Amino acid sequence: MVSIKDIEEAAERLSSISIRTPLLQNFELDEAAGGKVLIKPECLQITGSFKIRGAYNRLRQMSPEQASNGVVAWSSGNHAQGVAAAGAMLGIGTTIVMPDDAPRAKLANTRQLGGEVVLYDRYTGDREAIAKKIAAERDAALVPSYDHEHIIAGQGTIGLELADDALELGLTPDQVLIPCGGGGLSSGTAVALKSRLPNVEIYAVEPADFDDTARSFAIGRRVRIAESARSICDALQTPMPGELTFAINRKLLNAVLTVSDDEVRAAIRFAFKNLKLVVEPGGAVALAAILSGKLATAGKTTAIVLSGGNIDLDLFAEIQAEPN
Amino acid sequence: MVSIKDIEEAAERLSSISIRTPLLQNFELDEAAGGKVLIKPECLQITGSFKIRGAYNRLRQMSPEQASNGVVAWSSGNHAQGVAAAGAMLGIGTTIVMPDDAPRAKLANTRQLGGEVVLYDRYTGDREAIAKKIAAERDAALVPSYDHEHIIAGQGTIGLELADDALELGLTPDQVLIPCGGGGLSSGTAVALKSRLPNVEIYAVEPADFDDTARSFAIGRRVRIAESARSICDALQTPMPGELTFAINRKLLNAVLTVSDDEVRAAIRFAFKNLKLVVEPGGAVALAAILSGKLATAGKTTAIVLSGGNIDLDLFAEIQAEPN
Numbered sequence: 001m002v003s004i005k006d007i008e009e010a011a012e013r014l015s016s017i018s019i020r021t022p023l024l025q026n027f028e029l030d031e032a033a034g035g036k037v038l039i040k041p042e043c044l045q046i047t048g049s050f051k052i053r054g055a056y057n058r059l060r061q062m063s064p065e066q067a068s069n070g071v072v073a074w075s076s077g078n079h080a081q082g083v084a085a086a087g088a089m090l091g092i093g094t095t096i097v098m099p100d101d102a103p104r105a106k107l108a109n110t111r112q113l114g115g116e117v118v119l120y121d122r123y124t125g126d127r128e129a130i131a132k133k134i135a136a137e138r139d140a141a142l143v144p145s146y147d148h149e150h151i152i153a154g155q156g157t158i159g160l161e162l163a164d165d166a167l168e169l170g171l172t173p174d175q176v177l178i179p180c181g182g183g184g185l186s187s188g189t190a191v192a193l194k195s196r197l198p199n200v201e202i203y204a205v206e207p208a209d210f211d212d213t214a215r216s217f218a219i220g221r222r223v224r225i226a227e228s229a230r231s232i233c234d235a236l237q238t239p240m241p242g243e244l245t246f247a248i249n250r251k252l253l254n255a256v257l258t259v260s261d262d263e264v265r266a267a268i269r270f271a272f273k274n275l276k277l278v279v280e281p282g283g284a285v286a287l288a289a290i291l292s293g294k295l296a297t298a299g300k301t302t303a304i305v306l307s308g309g310n311i312d313l314d315l316f317a318e319i320q321a322e323p324n
Numbered sequence: 325m326v327s328i329k330d331i332e333e334a335a336e337r338l339s340s341i342s343i344r345t346p347l348l349q350n351f352e353l354d355e356a357a358g359g360k361v362l363i364k365p366e367c368l369q370i371t372g373s374f375k376i377r378g379a380y381n382r383l384r385q386m387s388p389e390q391a392s393n394g395v396v397a398w399s400s401g402n403h404a405q406g407v408a409a410a411g412a413m414l415g416i417g418t419t420i421v422m423p424d425d426a427p428r429a430k431l432a433n434t435r436q437l438g439g440e441v442v443l444y445d446r447y448t449g450d451r452e453a454i455a456k457k458i459a460a461e462r463d464a465a466l467v468p469s470y471d472h473e474h475i476i477a478g479q480g481t482i483g484l485e486l487a488d489d490a491l492e493l494g495l496t497p498d499q500v501l502i503p504c505g506g507g508g509l510s511s512g513t514a515v516a517l518k519s520r521l522p523n524v525e526i527y528a529v530e531p532a533d534f535d536d537t538a539r540s541f542a543i544g545r546r547v548r549i550a551e552s553a554r555s556i557c558d559a560l561q562t563p564m565p566g567e568l569t570f571a572i573n574r575k576l577l578n579a580v581l582t583v584s585d586d587e588v589r590a591a592i593r594f595a596f597k598n599l600k601l602v603v604e605p606g607g608a609v610a611l612a613a614i615l616s617g618k619l620a621t622a623g624k625t626t627a628i629v630l631s632g633g634n635i636d637l638d639l640f641a642e643i644q645a646e647p648n
Contacts, residue, residue: 022346027370043600046351105597272640273429276367276633278600309600317641 002149002188002248004195007156010057014157017089018052019045021158023165023303028274033290034298036171040162043279043309047109049235050158050307051075051082051145054184057154058143059086067092071143072135074098074127076234077106078282078308079145084115095140097131103234103280103312122237123227146184147242155185159192162303173200173303175295177286180204180213180256181236183245185307190252201254203295205285207231207261213241213249214256222246232261235282235308257295259288265319267291271306272320281315283308326473326512326572328519331480334381338481341413342376343369345482347489347627352598357614358622360495364486367603367633371433373559374482374631375399375406375469378508381478382467383410391416395467396459398422398451400558401430402606402632403469408439419464421455427558427604427636446561447551470508471566479509483516486627497524497627499619501610504528504537504580505560507569509631514576525578527619529609531555531585537565537573538580546570556585559606559632581619583612589643591615595630596644605639607632 024039042050059071070093073083080096087094094115098107099122111117118134120127135142144151159176166173176193178186186204193200206214210231216222224240231237241249249256259267264281267288271279279287286304290297348363366374383395394417397407404420411418418439422431423446435441442458444451459466468475483500490497500517502510510528517524530538534555540546548564555561565573573580583591588605591612595603603611610628614621 019349022348024346024368025343026368041600044348044350048598048600272602272637276365276372276602278596278602313596313644317644320637320641 002152002156002191004191006149006153007160007188007192010153011157011160013057013060014053014154017056020161021045023162023169026275033302036301037290037297038166038171038173038301038303039275040158040303040305041277042158042305042307043277043283047081047085048308048310049078049081049283050155050185051078052085053157054151054154055079055082055143056086056089058148058150059090059092061150062141066141069138069140070094072131072140073143073145074131075145076237077102077110078235078310080110080115081106081113083143084110084113088114095134097127103310105312106310109310146182147244149244151184152188152244152248154188156188156192158185158305159189160196163193163196166303171301172197174300175201175203176303177203177205177257177289177295178305179236179282179285179307180206181282182238182242183213183249184242185305186253187245187248189305191248194252202252204249204253204256205289206256206258207233207236207264207285208258209261210237211258212239214258216241216246217250217256232264233282233285235280236285257289259285259292259294263288263292265322266324268319269322269324277306278309278311278316279306280308280311326476326480326515328515330473330477331484331512331516334477335481335484337381337384338377338478341380344485345369347486347493350599357626360625361614361621362490362495362497362625362627363599364482364627364629365601366482366629366631367601367607371405371409372632372634373402373405373607374479374509375402376409377481378475378478379403379406379467380410380413382472382474383414383416385474386465390465393462393464394418396455396464397467397469398455399469400561401426401434402559402634404434404439405430405437407467408434408437412438419458421451427634429636430634433634470506471568473568475508476512476568476572478512480512480516482509482629483513484520487517487520490627495625496521498624499525499527500627501527501529501581501613501619502629503560503606503609503631504530505606506562506566507537507573508566509629510577511569511572513629515572518576526576528573528577528580529613530580530582531557531560531588531609532582533585534561535582536563537570538582540565540570541574541580556588557606557609559604560609581613583609583616583618587612587616589646590648592643593646593648601630602633602635602640603630604632604635
C-alpha cells in the first residue's frame, strides 16, 4: 500500500522540478455551485498535466543499472509527456507506445521532450504487448501509467498541496472531486487527503461511457469495460481499474460519479469563458460533475482537480463554438 | 503622489474580495527567454482582469453621500467590469460608458454584474463628455480608469504580491514588464516594486500603434496619439498618458517597449499552447515583448503581468488558427 510517508517523500523529490500549482477560486463557479469551489489547475503543471509527478517519482527511484537501459511506457499522451520529461531531466532514454489517434499536441510534445514514440491502433492493437516486447528486447523497465506505488505516491502530492493550501486559506474542503482513468491520481490524492483531512468526502469522476471504476465499485471487484466503449476524454480511456489503485479507491472513495461527453464539453466552455483556463476533456470531468449537479455543492466547500490542458486546437475551437 | 503605504492599505481593503493571483512558471517560456520568467496571471482575477483592484479601492473610500448617487465611468470593458463588480459588492449603482465595438463578452459581463451600460462610437464619440454629462445630471462621482490615486494604489497591489511571492520563491526579479494603456497598472505596480526591490528594472509595454506613453517618454511630456491610431489591444487604446500616472512612470520606469499586433497574436497562441491560459490582446503585450526579443532575458529573472483574459471567442479562434 501507499502511505502518507511515501507521498511526502515524493513531494520532496518533486520540489525542485514540478510546479506547486496554485489553488484558484472563481466567483462564477462559486455562484454555479451555490458554495465555495477550490480549483487545483494541473493544466498549469509542466507538460500540461499532473503526470510528471508520478513519472518523475518513479524514474528518480530507479537504480543506475535499470536506468541505463532506458524505460518503456504506454500512454494516450499525458503520461507519455510526463515520462519523456522525467527521462530528459534524469538522462534516462524513454520509449512510449501511443495510439495513432492521440491528440497531435500530445504526440508532438512527447517527441519534443526526447521521447521515442511508437504508434499503435487504439482499437485493434495491444499497447501492453507492444510495450512489453520492446522492453524485453532492450532489457528496459516498464513505467506503468497508474498501477505502481511510486506512480500513485507521485500523483498523491496533489492531495498534499491541495489540503495544505486549503487549510492555509481557512477553507476546509467538505468534498474533493478527482478525474479517474486507471485510478492513480484519485488513489494517491485520496491517501494524502485522508491523512490531512480525515473527514473529507472523496469522489472519483469518470466519463459515463468509460465507467470501469464505477462499474467495478458497483459489483465490488475490478471489471473490464466493453471494447466498443468510446469517450471524448482521451486521457481517461483505461479499460479497467488498476489492482493497487482499485484497492485504495475502494477503501477511501465515497463514490464514483460519471459525466457525459456533452457535460464535459460544457465544462470546457465554462473554463474558457470564466476560469480563463485551457482544459482538456479528461481534465474537465470534475468541473463537469459540479456544473451538471452530480453532487450537492450548495453551502459546501468543494475542491476539484483539473488534471490536464493538452487539447488540440481544432477540437477546442469546435467545442467553444457550440451553443451553451 | 501614491506611496507604498497607500498600496499596502489598498491590499488590506482588497484582501477579502480580490484573488491573490499566483506567480506561475512555465518551462517552455523559460526556454524561449533563455532565463527564468515569472508570470502574474491577472486573467485569473475576478472579472477576468486586474481592474477590480483599483475600482474597488476607489469605491470603498467614497463617502456614503457620494456613494448614494451612484458612480459613472468610461471604459472599453475591463474597468467597466471592475467598477460594476465593485459597485455590486458595495451596493453602489454604476453606469459605464462603453464603445459599441467593445468585446461582446465585456459588454455582457458588465451588464450581468449590474452595470448600466451607455454605448458610444469609439472613433467619433466623446466618452468623457458623455460620462461627465450623466454624472452632472445625477450628481454622481466619476470613477477614472487610471488617473486617480486610489485607482493607482489599487492596481499597485499587484506589485506587492509579485515581489513578495518572488522573494518567497528565492527568485529576485531583475526586470518586470507591465502592460500599459493609461498607465495606472504600470505606475502603481512600479511604486510597489521599487519599494520591495529597489534595484529592479521596470518596463511598460504598449501596442506599437498606440504608443502614447513611449512617445511621451521620448519628448519628456505627455502627448496625445493620432486619432487614426488602431490596435488589436482594445484594453490599451488610451490616447494619452494620465497626468499622475505619467509623473510616476517617468520617474520609475526604465523604458517603454512596444509590440506589433502580430507579436501580440503570437503571444496569445503561445499562452494557449504552453501556458494553458486564455489571455486577451492587451493582456498579452508583456509576454509578446519577451517572445519577440524586445528585451534581453537570457540568464535573467524576468517577471511579466498578464493583465486580462476577456477575449471574444471568434477573435480567439481566429488567432489560434493562424500559423506560427
